[in-house]
Amino acid sequence: MAAARTSALRAERLSDGVAANRQWLACAEKAYAAAVVDDDRARAVALANRCTDHLLHAALRESRRGWMEGRRHVGGVEMQVVFRGISPNLQHALELSRAADVSMAIYDGKRHASIGFGVPLVAMSPRCDDRPACALLPVEGVFRAVTAWVEPAVGDGLPVLVVADPENASVPAALGALSVDRSAAYALGARASALNRQGVWGLLGGKKVGHRAGVYLLEDYDPNRRPVVMIHGLGSSPLIWAKTSNAIWGDPLLRRNFQVWHVVYQTNAPLLITRRRVQTYLDAAWRALDPEGDDPARQGMVLVGHSMGGVVARLLSADSGEVLWSAAFKVPPDSLQGAPADRDVIRETFLFSHYPGVDRAIFLAAPHHGSPAADGWLGRVMNRLVGRRAPELKALARLAQAQPGAVREELRASYLQSRLNSIATLRVAQPVRRVGESLMPRPGVSYHTIAGNLTGEQPPGDGAVPLDSALLPAAASTLVIDADHYLYQRDEVVDEVVRILRQAAVTGR
Template identity: 45%
Template structure:
């Protein structure tokens, strides 16, 4: 492979790749193999394992599986890969617990793309002829150098994500989370789809009611599969229990983002804190808008008839109340992409399904317990409609999506702060009255002031549609160019 003749280089690289795959298939016997840095003997064959640029998230021990054996059903059959030197593998590590950042890795484990090959020991003076099994991170080190020759590595960026999706229980837990099931609440938080990079712009994706980050599978795959976008952006997924009222959900999501920054950038100086992009689907889009808005007295007045200072309650309950009703635009965000977001509520919340879910969803809303205690001590300070909902336990995510709900009527007027660009993607189906995607009317999904608006033929699953994905990628490229121009402009 270090030869000067091009035909020799090509033939040697192909032979090395074929031999490396044959070795893997021999020791794996159709299943994954486990290896640890240093001396190892998978399948009884002695080797020395060497990690090159492999991220810390994988630790020192991984399980390996050929990328081409991972099914792509979870990603609609779309696989981003390219051929090259070595064998493209999925490296999988069990969840860690010894560092704060472990809390930001999916509980299913860490899945990353690596490329494997066998080579001779670097220093024959040691008289050790044990072959070296190299695992190299294709994201940080996309080439292998032999002599003066550079070989692009084989790579499969989709297989690790597909493997994570195959193992995930989120899709099954999402519905139960909406109606009060506690399991999704235990799983809630912000999770890194990539290894954290202080210089890459975060894209924070917020799912909707009764949903999960699985809704972002195809879009996330497309971003990671685009070399230029993936070089500039890192993907973060929010998981939240979607049973609480909108302002409570907004508070929860802010809490998850704050917690992630406290772990990743405690000093607050990372370049990644600027130019953050939010993408929200359905109720997640409304949460994204509220995250970038300034609360007003009208929102407070929709629920209370006296100032917060006049309420008699436990200090902890009052602090939680202030955090839910009094908020500022989240710092660092300058782009939002709304997908099928009911910015002015949804008639579906008033239908039979909405009423049924509303009867169940009040369970396990910890924040409302404090609000209920405040209502008991200050019944005349609560607006009658809100007081009735608190007393009956009927104030939930469903009720807060009803177009006539008092707090919703107030908070729907809250717009993203100046300097935050936002784009809207909405779906419409033939024959649906009023026009919309079957759940969100077009009149509710379209938001005045959007930089761009795209209406596509789609049901409510807008983020899964090719047209929506293509538009989101276009918006991200334009945001990237704009952010670069602003960053390089003289002060």
Template identity: 45%
Template structure:
């Protein structure tokens, strides 16, 4: 036999064994090639299961980081069922990790590098809303925010990541800051964990307006969101309801809040829905309707919600001017050129006195109201130019440009006879109004007694001048304002309550004949009281209206 390479003879059996070994190795390699290079899904499964038995939170948190990374990697490929399982694991591990991190670091967060035990973790913010500046952002898991009963149910959208709420104090260095609630900004965010390019795990906290999806591998996956938690977090910080009640009896803090407020970042392409509260109320009455609109993805994509605050102790016509000025100020900041699509088609929704104000906002007064107050034109009255201009702006106005649709809920368009009841008489004596515009009106009427409507002067003398007194049908200026209807081209819808046993028929405060005005696109009457903003039938109908072209 020929000597072998190593100097020892080989037998036929040796050759045969060598070939068999080679074939076995090739078969093993072939089998390995059919297995995933990195069984990330299996790793995530084990980490999630095993970590449930770990008592030390820091060790568990380290495992949740690794679990979330492995699950993210597993989401990049595999069958639909495997991808769905991987997403659930990623969300579950991230959810637990966030619970740990927010307990350890409860304050505001910024981009940073940290360690979870011996596991490096980089916190990165991505695509945050423009309204959240470069400063730290307070974070909360959305599922830890309680939804108050007044908002209805929680509306959350399933998707990749853990829904979050971000909060930041209101800014003061830009004009738009004036349009943010004094309580601060709450924004809908989402968080997930992914591997960084350098192999370091990253906790991503992201906004959603620009990029509502995440790309994992070759597929696009919707991100999870919980807009209800965002709204609830804002309302939880507010004490505005208490201020609204105090405003009626002379409190001035609510009046200091007058203006228009954005609940989300301004979008020049989305239609504004501007909500106007009623007597002694605040924007909190719109909690349920706001939640319904934001919780419907199709409506949220089409509309942006703005809330108006005005002092409800002042007369209706002055409140109309205050709301108009709030709109003017907002548009001057948001769209000074008046070219944005959002500026061309606005929807107003008003409850009670807010409904009356909304009607006046879209009406042309001509000289109807002026002639109910004075028997000569403005230019012939005596007074300072500033006082005369103020009185003129209260009594004479045009339809507000851009408002194409209004919705009236339980609005006393023709006044309310309940003002003459015992409770109404008490309210007339208790409700007090303070405003520079009223001072200007008093100065002008004092200098022009000979030209003031004597019936108006008598009414002022007997009942005073407040929101309650101007609900009286016999009040001359209010009576004239009742004749004004929305301008041509403005679609309007009326809603009224009809409680059994009320006399006259109505909701216990506003009679049906006062709430229902001619020319409405639709009229809806429900067996309910004055608080129609809580009635499910009414709210469903409003959503139906908003879904129309």
């Protein structure tokens, strides 16, 4: 231990970078050895961490990219780099960043980290393209928490820089648990994301977010942990779920029981079309992850939706029966004319069953009974701007043209001219939306409501969704707070989602 401290003092006094790094390395090696056998383990671990961090800080200033296993000069000092238990989704040469350097602004400063042995880092690599599950990884790349430490050279060998998954790698018991930062990886990845900008353009008909539509995993798939599937609202993106996701990763009970999945979708399409699309994204994810269909993770899924995403979550939890079909058409499904592909799309849009495996849903500021904002002047303007190029609408238009008598009169013109979009289908009086209010989560699905009620707002609500539109009967819990429509940013809302998930983890459903 004394020898390690001496090396650290020498390093602090040296102005030559490489010479200082040699001393930081010597300190890290000696502190590691001391921590394994010394009674003063805590101080030895702290010193090993400090010296390793100095060495890495210098090395990462030179280059964060191109980290591979094998011999490498780290801060000018030759070492053997070894990866242990890191994610199989981290491929090729890694880019490394110190977790402490990653801003927590996306979480309003909340960092979930635990200090043990080693230095928390973030490892990043481009996503793979050699298997179906690669499509479930973010386009920006794969970002994972790793931890680094130095082990002494053995014999004539080189000192070893270990880069490891803190959840899977092990160290001698005397060193205790590994350090880990559970917040930095997503925060670093979010910096590179264009999803917020693309979400707005997607509402207006832009194609880029449509090309990225699907389910995305923010951590390696675990066949035993239940997915929490988060669905954003109009003109938005999964980045709204940063604080909620961070809270789940930071809670040991939730981390053991759940995995976070984010849905990306283009928000200009009508509500029922969006529901169908999200179902297809989930189906594609399960085909890639569990083609046999027998993973425990398929059971006990939790849907969390904000705004229109909350309505989509409700419809994914429900059985349509004939009510939507009867509100739109005057003939039974088997009497539809037209191309088989068009008939299939229309049936799947208006006739559906609950998504298998969902047993809980959380609705945030969801306009279950429509939104007067869609009927107001801004809603009318947006309705003219929001894209109407959904291919499903073209199928409806072809049907209405080929068989006009099959479509109810009040909807025929909008179907013929493809005049439906996400704004139009949130209008209070929209016929199909109106009957869709009756579609509640099937028996056995526990659902929860979180709504905003701004002081002085008339009618009561969050400024976009009236309170009586967001509330649902028979909810397992209801939380109403003084907040606007973007209440997912509020700590009490994040805490409520955590409370509900903890209850689900304890009860097993």
